[in-house]
Each structure stands twice: as C-alpha cells, then as structure tokens.
Amino acid sequence: MLLGHAGSASPHPTVSSTRVGYTGGDVPCPTYESHGTHAEAIEIVFDPEMLSYRQILEFFFRIHDPTTRNRQGDNIGTRYRSAIFYLSQAQRLTAQAAIVDLDASGVLPGRIVTTIEPAGPFWEAETEQQDYFERHPAERACRHIRPGPGLAARANLAFGAAVFRSSPER
Secondary structure, three states, X not given: OEEEEOOOOOOEOOEEEEXXXXXXXXXXXXXXXXXXXXXXXXXXXXXXOOOOHHHHHHHHHHOOOOOOOOEEOOEEOHHHOOEEEEOOHHXXXXXXXXXXXXXXXXXXXXXXXXXXXXXXXXXXXXXXXXXXXXXXXXXXXXXXXXXXHHHHHHOOOOOOHHHHHHOOOO
8 A cells, every 4th residue: 555645636535546556566667467576556645634644544454454464365475465655754653553553452363464665666557457346346355344433442542533633644
C-alpha cells in the first residue's frame, strides 16, 4: 500500500484516485508475469482533511491477514507480502504506532508481520489488473472485512481520537 495526498474530486470524496501496481522490489518496469521482488500494491491518493492516514491503515488491517508472511489467501510469495510503503517520516511513525497498537490489542490470531518500507518507484500494473476484483469477485484472496468499531473497541480505543490528535498526520 502506497499513500499520497491530493485534493481533486473523485467518486468517493476522500479518495482522489487509486491504481494497482508494483513497488518495493528489484526489477525496473515490472509486469504481472515478471516483477521480481516487487509487492503487488495499491497507490491511494487521498484528501488528508477528510480521511486520515491512520484511518486508511485501519481499513488496510481489516481487509487482509497481516499475520501471515508472504501470503494472502491461497496466494503465496513475496509479491503477496503485507507491506506499507511510506512517503514521509510522519507516515512511517503512524504505521509503526498502528502496528504496535493492533498487536497489543490481541484481536488478531498472531503477531503482525507487515513490513514498513520507504516508498520507491511505483509502476502501474497492466490494464487488465486494474479493478480486477470488481470484474472477478470470486477470486478475491481477502473475502471478508473484519468489523471496524468492534476492532477498535477490543483494542482499547487504540484507533480512537486521542491517537489521531497525537499523530503527526491528520
């Protein structure tokens, strides 16, 4: 997951755009068939005045299993690793805090193995990879979304307003 800030209009007022691609690896100009050690990722451009980085991270942790190394569902390999690619030190610190809080909550079946890596070049995936799950819903590796409010409550409000106020990002 790679996150950036923007303020342009989109169908969802808080997210300006998303695109699927590859980042965090060793191959220049990767493709689906040949992307070396890159992770399959999504770039999210959002309005931080309406949606905080922390809120995006909370959703990220709800839609996949961050406790399995190099795997999502039946998909296995480093390309399927759980990773956050940060654009600033503030994002890095927010991601670290979110992981510490969620690990401490005990709501997940194991320790979080999500890596936090500096963002490097992002290569947009092929057209057929964009909006893939909308076209192929039965092929989703992550078929469920863990409840949000219950997760935060069980985490002793780790994702509450106090954390947002103390975070360097809105």
